[in-house]
Amino acid sequence: SSREHKLNFRKSKEACLSYIQDAMLQKQWERAAxxxxxxxxxxxxxxxxxxxxxxxxxxxxxxxxxxxxxxxxMKEFNSFIEQMKTLRVKRYLKxxxxxxxHLLCNGxxxxxxxxxxxxxxxxxxxxxxxxxxEMKLIQAYRGLLDYYSWAKxxxxxxxxxxxxFDDLSVEQEMHSCFRKAAVNLKEIIKIPGVWDLFVKCYVDxxxxxxxHNEARQVLNEYAYNSKxxxxxxxxxxxxxxxxxxxxxxxxxxxxxxxxxxxVPSHELMIDFNVMLQKSKKRKKRRLGLExxxxxxxxxxxxxxxxxxSCLARQMKQIVISEKHLDxxxxxxxSRKDWWPAFHFSRYLAKRxxxxxxxxxxxxxxxxxxxxxxxxxxxxxxxxxxxxxxxKRFRILKKFVNKHNLAYLRISG
Amino acid sequence: RDFNExxxxxxxxxxxxxxxxxxxCRSCHNVTERTREVVNTDFISNTxxxxxxxxxxxxxxxDGGCEWYVCEGFQLVLKKQAEALEALGVSPQxxxxxxxxxxxCYLQKSKQAYCNRPAGETVKALSVCDSSTDADSEPERPSLxxxxxxxxxxxxxxxxxxxxxxxxxxxxxxxxCSGSVDGSLxxxxxxxxxxxxxxxxxxxxxxxxxLWLREPMTLSxxxxxxxxxxxxxxxxxxxxxxxxxxxxxxxxxxYVESWPVYEExxxxxxxxxxxxxxxxxxxxxxxxxxxxxxxxxxxxxxxxLPDELHNWTCRVVKKICIGEADFxxxxxxxxxxxxxxxxxxxxxxxxxxxxxxFLLDDHYEWLLSDFAEERNKNxxxxxxxxxFKKWYKVIKCSLDVEQKKLDEERAKYxxxxxxxxFYSAKKKSKVLKRRQMVVNLQNQFGKLCGSxxxxxxxxxxxxxxxxSEENTDGSCFHGHSLKGILQEKCGLLTxxxxxxxxxxxxxxxxxxxxxxxxxxxxxxxxxxxxxxxLFSFLLRIQPSYIHEExxxxxxxxxxxxxxxxxxxxxxxxx
Numbered sequence: 001s002s003r004e005h006k007l008n009f010r011k012s013k014e015a016c017l018s019y020i021q022d023a024m025l026q027k028q029w030e031r032a033a034x035x036x037x038x039x040x041x042x043x044x045x046x047x048x049x050x051x052x053x054x055x056x057x058x059x060x061x062x063x064x065x066x067x068x069x070x071x072x073x074m075k076e077f078n079s080f081i082e083q084m085k086t087l088r089v090k091r092y093l094k095x096x097x098x099x100x101x102h103l104l105c106n107g108x109x110x111x112x113x114x115x116x117x118x119x120x121x122x123x124x125x126x127x128x129x130x131x132x133x134e135m136k137l138i139q140a141y142r143g144l145l146d147y148y149s150w151a152k153x154x155x156x157x158x159x160x161x162x163x164x165f166d167d168l169s170v171e172q173e174m175h176s177c178f179r180k181a182a183v184n185l186k187e188i189i190k191i192p193g194v195w196d197l198f199v200k201c202y203v204d205x206x207x208x209x210x211x212h213n214e215a216r217q218v219l220n221e222y223a224y225n226s227k228x229x230x231x232x233x234x235x236x237x238x239x240x241x242x243x244x245x246x247x248x249x250x251x252x253x254x255x256x257x258x259x260x261x262x263v264p265s266h267e268l269m270i271d272f273n274v275m276l277q278k279s280k281k282r283k284k285r286r287l288g289l290e291x292x293x294x295x296x297x298x299x300x301x302x303x304x305x306x307x308x309s310c311l312a313r314q315m316k317q318i319v320i321s322e323k324h325l326d327x328x329x330x331x332x333x334s335r336k337d338w339w340p341a342f343h344f345s346r347y348l349a350k351r352x353x354x355x356x357x358x359x360x361x362x363x364x365x366x367x368x369x370x371x372x373x374x375x376x377x378x379x380x381x382x383x384x385x386x387x388x389x390x391k392r393f394r395i396l397k398k399f400v401n402k403h404n405l406a407y408l409r410i411s412g
Numbered sequence: 413r414d415f416n417e418x419x420x421x422x423x424x425x426x427x428x429x430x431x432x433x434x435x436x437c438r439s440c441h442n443v444t445e446r447t448r449e450v451v452n453t454d455f456i457s458n459t460x461x462x463x464x465x466x467x468x469x470x471x472x473x474x475d476g477g478c479e480w481y482v483c484e485g486f487q488l489v490l491k492k493q494a495e496a497l498e499a500l501g502v503s504p505q506x507x508x509x510x511x512x513x514x515x516x517c518y519l520q521k522s523k524q525a526y527c528n529r530p531a532g533e534t535v536k537a538l539s540v541c542d543s544s545t546d547a548d549s550e551p552e553r554p555s556l557x558x559x560x561x562x563x564x565x566x567x568x569x570x571x572x573x574x575x576x577x578x579x580x581x582x583x584x585x586x587x588x589c590s591g592s593v594d595g596s597l598x599x600x601x602x603x604x605x606x607x608x609x610x611x612x613x614x615x616x617x618x619x620x621x622x623l624w625l626r627e628p629m630t631l632s633x634x635x636x637x638x639x640x641x642x643x644x645x646x647x648x649x650x651x652x653x654x655x656x657x658x659x660x661x662x663x664x665x666x667y668v669e670s671w672p673v674y675e676e677x678x679x680x681x682x683x684x685x686x687x688x689x690x691x692x693x694x695x696x697x698x699x700x701x702x703x704x705x706x707x708x709x710x711x712x713x714x715x716x717l718p719d720e721l722h723n724w725t726c727r728v729v730k731k732i733c734i735g736e737a738d739f740x741x742x743x744x745x746x747x748x749x750x751x752x753x754x755x756x757x758x759x760x761x762x763x764x765x766x767x768x769x770f771l772l773d774d775h776y777e778w779l780l781s782d783f784a785e786e787r788n789k790n791x792x793x794x795x796x797x798x799x800f801k802k803w804y805k806v807i808k809c810s811l812d813v814e815q816k817k818l819d820e821e822r823a824k825y826x827x828x829x830x831x832x833x834f835y836s837a838k839k840k841s842k843v844l845k846r847r848q849m850v851v852n853l854q855n856q857f858g859k860l861c862g863s864x865x866x867x868x869x870x871x872x873x874x875x876x877x878x879x880s881e882e883n884t885d886g887s888c889f890h891g892h893s894l895k896g897i898l899q900e901k902c903g904l905l906t907x908x909x910x911x912x913x914x915x916x917x918x919x920x921x922x923x924x925x926x927x928x929x930x931x932x933x934x935x936x937x938x939x940x941x942x943x944x945x946l947f948s949f950l951l952r953i954q955p956s957y958i959h960e961e962x963x964x965x966x967x968x969x970x971x972x973x974x975x976x977x978x979x980x981x982x983x984x985x986x
Contacts, residue, residue: 007822008670015823033860038824040853044846058853069860080856083849 013042013054020061029069036061043087059084059095063102074106089127093119093134100141109145116142136188140198143184147201150177154208178205189218192227199237212245223255232266235259239268249275253284260291265298273310286327289314293331302343303352308362315369316399319406329410332370336411343367344377353384361385361392368400372407478655482598482665483519485656486609489648489666490515493618496643500872502627510621517688518617522607595661607687610665611645612672616681618643623681623742624693628701630755631678632951633874639671639952642872650831663833674753674953682751685744696740696754703740704729707758715762715946716807716879718798718892723905724765725758732968734761753961759947760961764969766943769897769907770800774937776909784896798892804942806887810877811946818949876950914970915963929963931956 016039023032039061042054062080066072081099085092096119103112119138122128128135153174160167185202189195199222206215219241223234239255256272269291276288292311301307318324332339344367352360364381371378378400385393494507592598598608607613615638619631638645649658649666658666685693696702708725712718729735740752770777781800788796828850834843879888898905915936916929933941933955944955951958 006670006673007825009827012822012825012827015819019820019823030860030862033857033862035823037854037857037861038826040850040857041826041828043850043853044828044843062853062857065857065860071860071862076856080853083852087849 009045013039017057024061024064027068029065032061032065033069036065055084055087056091059087059091063098067102074108077102089124090131092122092124092127093131093138096122097134097138097141100138109148113142113145116145136191139184140188140195143181143188144198144201146177146181147185147205150174150181150205153177178209181205189222192225192229194229194231195222196231196233196237199234203237203241207241207244215241223258230262232259232263235262236266236268249279253279257287260294264291264294265300266295269295270304270306270310273314277310277314285314286324289318289327289331293335296343297335303356303359305356305359305362308359308366312362312365315366319369319403322406325406325409328369332410336370340371340375344371344375346376346380349377349380353381357385357390361396364393365396365400368396369403369407370410372411373400373404480592480656481594482592482662483609485592485649485652485662485666486614487515488652489611489614489644490617492644492648492651493614494621497618497622497629500629500637500642502622502629503625506621506625506627510624511617514617514621514624514688518607518609518684521688522609592656592658592662592665595665598665599661607683611648611668612676613680613684615645615672615677616684619677620681620685623702626694626696626700626702628874630702630707631674631753632755632953635672635674635677636876636952637872640872645672646827647829647831650829658831659834659837667833669827674951674957678751678753682742682744685742688744690744693742693744695737697737698735702754704734704754704758704761707754708761710874711758711762711947711950713879713890714875714877714950716803716877716887716889717762717766718894719890720892720894721762721765721769724769725761728761728765728768728965728969732965734965734968750964753957755951756953756957756961757965759951759958760965763940763943763947763958763962764965767940768912769894769909770939771909771911771913772937772939772943773913774939777939780897780908787896795891795893796886797896798889798894802886803889804939806889807946808942811949814877815949912970914966915959919963919967927956927960929956929960931959 016035020032020035020039023029023035036058039054040058043058045054062084063077066077066080078099081095081102085095085099096115100112100115100119103109103115116138120135120142153170156170157167157174160170182202182205185198185205189198189202199218203215203218206212206218219234219238222228222231223238228234235255235258239252239259242252242255253272253275256268256275259266259268260272273288273292273295276284276291279285279288292307292314295301295307296311315328318328343363349360349364352363360381364378364385367375368378368382373379382393382397382400386397490511491507494511498504498507615634619634622629622634634643637643644651646668649662652658698705700706705722705726708729709722712721712725726735733739734752734757739749740754742751743749766772770780777800781802784797784799785801788799828847830847832840832843832847834840879890881888881891897908899908900906919928920930922928931944941955944958947958948955
């Protein structure tokens with residue numbers, strides 16, 4: 001019908017928008033700017049029921065263009081954003097927040113701080129309550145910047161301290177920053193969410209001022225409160241804190257156990273394994289083996305010599321003691337189908353040998369135990385090693401040959 | 413002009429006006445004492461006298477505004493449009509006489525002026541924007557929502573800044589107002605009795621006047637000039653005098669947010685002609701621009717097709733008798749004849765001729781082209797034979813470029829103007845603030861456009877594509893010969909192509925289908941679609957319109973064959 005083809009305001013603006021999008025995707029910023037000038041009059045018809053209305057479009061598109069356009073400046077950007085702030089009361093704080101981010105990304109920390117302060121003091125009837133979340137974020141980021149100031153002051157003091165100078169005003173400033181930061185950081189981490197950076201900063205503050213209890217409580221909450229989303233970093237922070245404060249191995253292990261459950265490939269798994277290997281308890285040592293095997297399931301660990309050496313050491317010990325070979329058998333049963341191709345191919349043997357002798361040594365040991373002296377990886381590496389007359393390879397060869405029976409028991 | 417008495421001196425009825433606004437007889441120059449009622453086409457506040465309307469004009473409002481009626485607004489619009497047309501070269505007679513008369517006739521017939529107001533109808537003087545006390549005194553005042561929903565809305569006014577506020581949508585209790593005196597009444601009027609005036613209808617008026625004068629401007633030309641900005645349409649109200657304040661429902665009447673569609677304007681024109689009880693329009697003869705022979709020539713040139721094709725279009729026109737004045741001339745109210753769209757008709761004739769000569773079944777035309785190419789290669793002397801393939805490449809290239817430009821233009825329309833539209837004085841400041849922000853943003857990003865300057869308004873021209881034989885690249889096909897595809901039979905030149913395929917075997921009935929034929933691109937050969945696309949671009953209408961006309965022409969052309977026995981059918985294929 002003729003009605004469908006009628007060109008009206010809405011269709012014309014839709015077309016305009018698609019030209020803008022095309023231009024942006026092709027990084028043709030001048031062309032995008034040109035079409036945007038034709039699009040902006042949509043603001044005069046801005047009460048539609050669309051989810052993303054013209055004012056939001058213009059804010060986002062305009063920001064992108066001003067970010068990338070060669071002739072645009074920070075000043076232009078700021079003036080544009082100020083207009084966007086007035087455009088829609090419902091979005092005021094969000095625009096402020098993103099403006100602050102943009103300033104931070106451009107290294108304008110003081111400006112960002114000012115912006116956040118201004119935003120924080122904004123009040124607008126019931127909107128203030130509705131935009132509560134954004135307000136909290138604004139306060140949190142301001143707190144973060146307060147922390148940043150605090151850290152700067154602290155470093156100044158430390159330097160002066162070394163020189164023997166006492167700077168009272170800096171110290172007072174520092175404490176005031178601390179107070180401001182602490183209040184806001186504490187608030188935001190109460191809300192379930194991912195607040196890694198905030199938590200770290202807050203804990204840093206608490207530790208400096210000696211409030212270890214509070215720090216521990218914060219970290220525990222962050223890691224163990226089920227309302228918070230599962231976050232491996234929470235456990236890492238807790239672990240690091242406990243370690244710093246000389247906590248018992250037992251508590252360290254319990255933290256890392258959870259980390260292992262969430263992220264078996266985490267880099268701390270090496271520390272974990274080392275701790276577990278040393279344990280007197282059998283269960284712990286058993287866990288250690290599980291942990292290191294699990295870590296090496298991941299491609300990112302393939303060339304990690306330290307990890308392999310952990311595994312090698314533990315396996316060697318088990319083989320020598322001839323106790324708990326069944327542990328190895330259990331771990332190996334689910335891996336024997338794919339580890340050989342994954343870790344112990346002839347190609348890898350060659351490459352590992354060329355690139356990292358230590359790695360190849362450790363791996364060869366493991367391969368020799370798991371796959372026997374006939375395995376191609378072991379054969380290649382030990383052969384090469386013996387050829388170059390590196391002592392330990394001869395020892396390796398002997399060892400594997402000696403314990404070939406172990407292999408048979410494992411594989412059988 | 414509505415003075416119909418016979419002249420006392422010569423008994424003729426041929427009156428004119430002196431400078432002193434007295435009637436004088438044109439035949440014998442007898443000046444009478446009768447003066448006409450002052451009815452200017454100009455709007456002068458306080459001196460406008462609405463004949464036989466007994467209401468007293470209120471004093472000027474304190475805001476500098478004055479009372480004005482909706483029809484006065486439209487009168488201004490028409491005046492502006494007529495002036496623009498005159499600037500484009502249309503005879504001044506259109507503005508000074510024809511359009512005026514049509515308009516006055518309309519006012520009279522629709523009882524807005526020049527008549528007794530029917531006793532029962534009283535114009536409720538709904539007050540202008542800022543007084544809101546009337547809300548209590550008129551409990552039955554129709555709500556804004558109700559009025560907005562009446563008749564199709566031009567665009568979605570409910571989402572417009574001027575009507576809505578950010579905190580609440582238009583509610584039932586929002587009171588009605590308009591800057592004009594009869595704005596709300598205007599919208600409430602029953603559309604059937606009086607043909608209610610709308611913005612698209614102003615173009616119908618213009619076209620009707622052009623047609624009466626048989627000016628060399630088709631409806632598609634007119635609409636194209638409107639879109640290109642040579643004729644005021646969008647935001648014409650910004651040229652209303654300061655004293656005519658527009659707000660509220662006036663916007664629904666005068667503010668448009670879409671370009672008028674050919675069919676809409678055309679059909680309204682027919683309705684209008686009937687409503688005004690106009691007589692048979694002046695005859696369209698073969699010396700008129702609108703006659704298919706003339707228009708075909710023009711379109712052939714524009715489509716870069718050989719001049720020789722004109723012989724063929726004339727032959728087709730003659731064969732199916734569409735060159736007759738009786739067929740072409742508009743007789744308002746005569747429902748039995750199919751009304752003629754001159755531009756579409758001419759384009760369709762050309763399409764039929766192309767089908768006759770080239771078949772356009774995605775095979776034959778390329779075959780013929782190959783033969784022509786061979787001949788052209790081997791034979792340098794004598795004229796070039798027309799090669800369909802070459803023509804196709806040249807046209808496709810140009811068409812794609814122009815279409816792309818047009819598509820971009822469509823995305824670049826600016827619908828708003830400096831004159832703010834606001835529903836009430838309360839909203840005014842908000843609307844102005846928004847407008848200011850829009851202007852700021854336009855400036856800010858305009859600076860970043862770089863070397864891209866805003867395109868100048870194209871000069872109005874009747875031809876959109878032009879081809880010159882002086883071009884050395886051989887891209888002009890006007891002089892090319894059709895020899896390669898014609899043969900002589902019994903002293904007559906006929907096409908070598910022996911077959912023809914009909915676009916449709918049977919025409920639909922308009923009453924049930926709404927259309928005479930339906931078009932789907934996938935059902936037809938690509939060459940056919942290409943040709944439709946070309947004319948669709950030139951005329952700025954949907955390909956289906958042209959296709960419809962093609963079907964009708966084909967049915968006239970092959971009428972006898974269609975109803976004869978099957979053994980005489982020459983290749984009826986779909």
